Amino acid sequence: MSLLDYFRSKQKKGSASLAKERLQILVAHERAERNKPSYLRDLQNELLQVVRKYVQVDDQAISVQLEQEGNQEILELNITLPEQRS
Amino acid sequence: MARTIVITSGKGGVGKTTTAAAVGMGLALRGNRTVVIDFDVGLRNLDLIMGCERRVVYDFVNVINGEARLNQALIRDKRCEDLYILPASQTKEKEALTKEGVGQIIHELSEHYDYIVCDSPAGIEHGAYMAMYYADDAVVVTNPEVSSVRDSDRMLGILSSKSKRAENDEEPVREFLLLTRYNPARVEAGEMLSVGDVQEILALDLLGVIPESTAVLNASNSGIPVVLDQNSEAGQAYADVVGRYLGEDLPHRFLEVQKKGLFDRLFGG
Numbered sequence: 001m002s003l004l005d006y007f008r009s010k011q012k013k014g015s016a017s018l019a020k021e022r023l024q025i026l027v028a029h030e031r032a033e034r035n036k037p038s039y040l041r042d043l044q045n046e047l048l049q050v051v052r053k054y055v056q057v058d059d060q061a062i063s064v065q066l067e068q069e070g071n072q073e074i075l076e077l078n079i080t081l082p083e084q085r086s
Numbered sequence: 087m088a089r090t091i092v093i094t095s096g097k098g099g100v101g102k103t104t105t106a107a108a109v110g111m112g113l114a115l116r117g118n119r120t121v122v123i124d125f126d127v128g129l130r131n132l133d134l135i136m137g138c139e140r141r142v143v144y145d146f147v148n149v150i151n152g153e154a155r156l157n158q159a160l161i162r163d164k165r166c167e168d169l170y171i172l173p174a175s176q177t178k179e180k181e182a183l184t185k186e187g188v189g190q191i192i193h194e195l196s197e198h199y200d201y202i203v204c205d206s207p208a209g210i211e212h213g214a215y216m217a218m219y220y221a222d223d224a225v226v227v228t229n230p231e232v233s234s235v236r237d238s239d240r241m242l243g244i245l246s247s248k249s250k251r252a253e254n255d256e257e258p259v260r261e262f263l264l265l266t267r268y269n270p271a272r273v274e275a276g277e278m279l280s281v282g283d284v285q286e287i288l289a290l291d292l293l294g295v296i297p298e299s300t301a302v303l304n305a306s307n308s309g310i311p312v313v314l315d316q317n318s319e320a321g322q323a324y325a326d327v328v329g330r331y332l333g334e335d336l337p338h339r340f341l342e343v344q345k346k347g348l349f350d351r352l353f354g355g
């Protein structure tokens with residue numbers, strides 16, 4: 001394979017396919033974010049208030065995720081408690 | 087009752103104003119009473135692209151503020167009697183367009199026109215929001231390039247949640263993809279997203295593909311909407327876009343690399 005062929009074959013692949021791949025992932029992610037029900041943020045805030053009655057946690061301690069699996073919706077709640085001080 | 091079409095994109099410099107001028111002229115050439123509104127407050131340019139910049143007396147904001155009547159601000163095109171332009175204001179106050187004011191003008195226009203074409207400013211701020219709010223149809227102008235495609239998708243999100251139709255739970259805004267500045271040679275080389283790629287990512291009805299063309303620059307230099315240049319590919323592609331919008335079933339053209347003859351190669355095509 002000559003040097004010219006090498007560059008030709010490189011070009012054939014090009015960067016467009018990479019652009020497409022990245023965009024597909026990004027757009028899917030951003031669409032999912034957009035379609036999240038608006039109550040999720042409120043839920044997260046109120047949960048934070050409740051937890052803080054008992055444990056001091058920071059703003060990032062609670063994550064709320066809604067996922068779709070088939071025709072099932074899964075609400076995933078994650079509360080990270082601070083490390084135990086002894 | 088007029089149909090209100092927004093020409094939008096999110097990203098700037100992708101060809102919205104070029105498209106608004108071409109589509110407005112194209113619709114009017116077919117005998118539709120058409121008005122094109124420039125929503126780019128502070129950055130008026132549609133007048134220049136349409137060649138009526140020296141005839142601007144009153145503008146959009148003057149009408150909203152009651153400083154002029156709508157008929158005083160509308161400019162009738164010299165080439166096509168069914169085409170009117172409502173120029174943007176050069177005021178620095180971006181919030182000069184109010185929802186009520188814009189709604190009142192669209193309402194008034196819709197009694198006398200068949201099509202109201204709204205040329206949106208770039209961004210997703212107030213001006214772009216005002217331009218899309220009353221839309222029945224949206225032409226999402228996109229370049230085959232990552233940031234433009236992403237911004238188009240964000241604009242789709244806004245159309246489906248923030249438009250008047252969305253807010254009132256009416257039939258959603260009809261959304262169309264218009265791919266502009268398309269370069270078949272670069273697509274063939276794998277350097278540029280293809281029309282198929284963009285369609286696959288955005289999943290939108292394809293209204294047309296406008297090739298990258300020097301005719302566009304020539305047209306804006308002379309203040310003539312490029313659709314009037316029927317010798318150019320871009321002009322023909324825009325004419326097709328108008329036809330498709332009106333329901334004609336036209337094949338997409340200029341998607342492949344044109345094999346140029348010696349004459350074209352020497353003198354440009």
Ligand SMILES: Nc1ncnc2c1ncn2[C@@H]1O[C@H](COP(=O)(O)OP(=O)(O)O)[C@@H](O)[C@H]1O
Nearest residue numbers: 098099100101102103104267297298299302303
């Ligand atoms: N199909 C095209 N081929 C070549 N140049 C184009 C094409 N479409 C738009 N342009 C150029 O791109 C620039 C931005 O176009 P414009 O319509 O003003 O975009 P926007 O309104 O989205 O900011 C202008 O210089 C215009 O001449």
Ligand SMILES: [Mg+2]
Nearest residue numbers: 102103126206
């Ligand atoms: Mg513009």
